[in-house]
Amino acid sequence: MKTELNLQDADTFYEQLLNAHEGLNAQASEQLNMRLILLLANQVGDAAVLRDCIESAKN
Amino acid sequence: MNTPHFKEVQFTNGYEFTEGTGYTLPEYPFVRPPELVHNKTLRHAVVIVGGGITGLTLACALANLGIKAVLLDEDNTVGVKGASSRGICYTQKSLEIFHKLGIFDRIANKGIQWSVGRTFAGDDEVYNFDLKQQSNFSLSEQPAFINIQQFYIEGYLVESIQALGHVDLRWQSRVKAFKQNKDFATLSVETPEGAYDIQADHVIDASGSHTPFHAWTGVTMESKKGDDRWCIADVRFDTRPPTERHTWIEAPFNENRAVWQHLMADDVWRIDYQMEPNADAAYISREDVVRERLERQFGKNVKVDIVWVGPYAYKSQCLNTLRMGRVFFMGDTAKIVNPFGARGGNTGVADADNLAWKLAAVLRGHADETLLESYNDERLEAAQENVKVTRRTARFLRPADGIERAFRNATISLAKQYPFARSLVNTGRMAVANTYRGSRICGDNGGVSVQNVKIQWRPGKTGALNDLLQWADGRLLLLVFGEQTKASLKRLQELSLSGLAVRCVQVLTQGDHAQAREHVWDKQGRLQSACAAVPAGGWALIRPDGYLADTGKAINGELVGAVATSLGL
Numbered sequence: 001m002k003t004e005l006n007l008q009d010a011d012t013f014y015e016q017l018l019n020a021h022e023g024l025n026a027q028a029s030e031q032l033n034m035r036l037i038l039l040l041a042n043q044v045g046d047a048a049v050l051r052d053c054i055e056s057a058k059n
Numbered sequence: 060m061n062t063p064h065f066k067e068v069q070f071t072n073g074y075e076f077t078e079g080t081g082y083t084l085p086e087y088p089f090v091r092p093p094e095l096v097h098n099k100t101l102r103h104a105v106v107i108v109g110g111g112i113t114g115l116t117l118a119c120a121l122a123n124l125g126i127k128a129v130l131l132d133e134d135n136t137v138g139v140k141g142a143s144s145r146g147i148c149y150t151q152k153s154l155e156i157f158h159k160l161g162i163f164d165r166i167a168n169k170g171i172q173w174s175v176g177r178t179f180a181g182d183d184e185v186y187n188f189d190l191k192q193q194s195n196f197s198l199s200e201q202p203a204f205i206n207i208q209q210f211y212i213e214g215y216l217v218e219s220i221q222a223l224g225h226v227d228l229r230w231q232s233r234v235k236a237f238k239q240n241k242d243f244a245t246l247s248v249e250t251p252e253g254a255y256d257i258q259a260d261h262v263i264d265a266s267g268s269h270t271p272f273h274a275w276t277g278v279t280m281e282s283k284k285g286d287d288r289w290c291i292a293d294v295r296f297d298t299r300p301p302t303e304r305h306t307w308i309e310a311p312f313n314e315n316r317a318v319w320q321h322l323m324a325d326d327v328w329r330i331d332y333q334m335e336p337n338a339d340a341a342y343i344s345r346e347d348v349v350r351e352r353l354e355r356q357f358g359k360n361v362k363v364d365i366v367w368v369g370p371y372a373y374k375s376q377c378l379n380t381l382r383m384g385r386v387f388f389m390g391d392t393a394k395i396v397n398p399f400g401a402r403g404g405n406t407g408v409a410d411a412d413n414l415a416w417k418l419a420a421v422l423r424g425h426a427d428e429t430l431l432e433s434y435n436d437e438r439l440e441a442a443q444e445n446v447k448v449t450r451r452t453a454r455f456l457r458p459a460d461g462i463e464r465a466f467r468n469a470t471i472s473l474a475k476q477y478p479f480a481r482s483l484v485n486t487g488r489m490a491v492a493n494t495y496r497g498s499r500i501c502g503d504n505g506g507v508s509v510q511n512v513k514i515q516w517r518p519g520k521t522g523a524l525n526d527l528l529q530w531a532d533g534r535l536l537l538l539v540f541g542e543q544t545k546a547s548l549k550r551l552q553e554l555s556l557s558g559l560a561v562r563c564v565q566v567l568t569q570g571d572h573a574q575a576r577e578h579v580w581d582k583q584g585r586l587q588s589a590c591a592a593v594p595a596g597g598w599a600l601i602r603p604d605g606y607l608a609d610t611g612k613a614i615n616g617e618l619v620g621a622v623a624t625s626l627g628l
Contacts, residue, residue, distance in 0.1 A: 030465055031465065031468065031469055031472075034465055034466055034468075034469035035469045035472065035473055037469075038469060038470065038473055038480060038483070039473070039477075042479045042480075
């Protein structure tokens with residue numbers, strides 16, 4: 001799992017993430033996040049990296 | 060939000076008869092056993108308790124190897140009285156085992172072959188597959204799956220055992236008590252004509268999920284139960300749906316709960332409906348309620364005959380060891396899987412085929428007693444894997460309310476758009492021949508099942524790997540690929556004369572010359588590719604259950620070591 005910056009454009013990504021949630025109620029936001037997690041997980045692919053990410057997110 | 064209300068229900072992974080006409084099952088007569096005739100306690104090498112698909116497969120496999128055994132069954136028929144329909148789907152590996160036991164042709168003639176599966180959510184098809192397009196099924200002489208009612212297979216096994224002899228099938232014989240010491244076990248048996256005691260060197264408990272042997276032996280287990288409820292309807296129609304496995308994760312005609320639709324023999328369809336959590340068993344299986352449900356799916360105009368209906372709840376459970384002293388657990392006494400992916404009956408069949416050759420090898424003096432320990436290594440690993448896989452399916456099909464359901468919604472919506480998410484949709488992962496990674500008798504390249512590949516005895520005369528296994532008659536089968544050096548041939552001859560329980564066959568390909576009387580042709584290289592692609596000049600050691608013990612590149616001391624290891628020597 002990478003812990004140093006790997007994003008090409010961190011501020012733009014963060015803004016896009018917030019914009020995507022604008023105007024959504026809690027349930028719609030939750031669905032968006034879940035779809036996003038699954039889409040991103042498939043980009044990562046590597047089982048050990050995914051396991052480390054889940055563990056790190058818990059703490 | 061509607062929180063599921065948990066109440067205590069009677070758990071069963073079986074099907075209890077409620078409505079419908081059912082089938083007429085064969086009845087087998089009670090015969091007075093020698094213990095009652097001579098009023099004497101006798102000792103038997105093998106006593107099998109339970110004449111379901113697992114116990115009968117073991118009995119038939121032992122009979123096939125000429126090993127004497129006694130099978131005790133409390134009923135006088137196959138299936139379960141009144142409730143005559145249980146497992147329906149048999150995998151390639153099970154079909155290969157049934158081929159070895161001589162009943163495959165009957166199963167193929169009676170059953171239904173299928174290869175196309177479709178999964179729906181709402182009105183959308185989420186994905187489909189065709190197993191015929193998948194190369195991992197293509198090497199075998201047997202198809203990927205056949206659907207057939209379980210009691211047909213059990214009936215064929217009974218007839219096969221009767222024809223082979225060696226196994227004494229004792230119907231209406233219920234085991235009431237059990238004890239064991241270091242040397243033997245004693246079972247007290249109750250019959251219509253009196254009770255008797257029977258002694259056994261090896262007891263195999265294949266008596267199903269309600270076994271008394273768990274309590275008698277004190278074996279420990281890990282168990283989980285949930286609130287998921289289903290109702291089966293086995294029906295006949297005047298119209299014919301396609302011969303495909305259809306699964307709905309969310310069926311509009313079943314209040315957005317799951318539905319399975321499968322064809323079996325005799326034009327009978329098995330339709331499984333997922334019910335509300337903790338649904339009332341009596342209500343959901345009432346005939347008028349079932350009819351109304353069928354009407355919602357198939358329309359008012361389709362004439363439906365209900366053959367059999369049964370509500371069910373399920374639990375999953377796995378023993379911590381499959382052997383307690385002289386008792387071996389197999390089938391549903393070893394583990395109970397959630398009923399998805401055909402992982403129940405098929406793994407019982409595999410349990411039986413695994414232990415049969417090991418018992419035979421020990422009883423014939425071909426192997427050390429420690430060989431039997433490998434049954435626990437291999438089949439406990441398989442049991443744990445199957446319990447794990449089916450628990451994952453159950454969690455997808457009955458997600459906990461809240462975040463688990465939300466993740467499922469996200470998965471289904473993505474699966475409709477993108478191929479990757481279809482792999483997350485879990486309507487059951489079909490059973491496979493489990494791999495053995497932690498077995499004391501398998502080498503580094505072993506522990507995988509070899510498919511029943513077609514071979515040529517000589518031009519124009521074909522057979523299959525199973526014929527070679529049958530010829531080896533419970534011994535290991537050593538396949539040597541391609542032409543060998545003189546030194547290698549000499550070593551093979553020495554191995555043949557060593558007294559080890561192994562039979563050797565040379566496998567030849569285009570351009571090779573036979574150097575041994577026992578040779579077969581594998582011109583397309585199918586057998587070689589089924590044996591973990593052993594290079595020419597190398598060897599593959601195959602066990603009587605069709606599993607690879609190990610492979611090697613040259614005829615040397617490693618081969619002799621592999622033979623000894625495979626026999627627990």
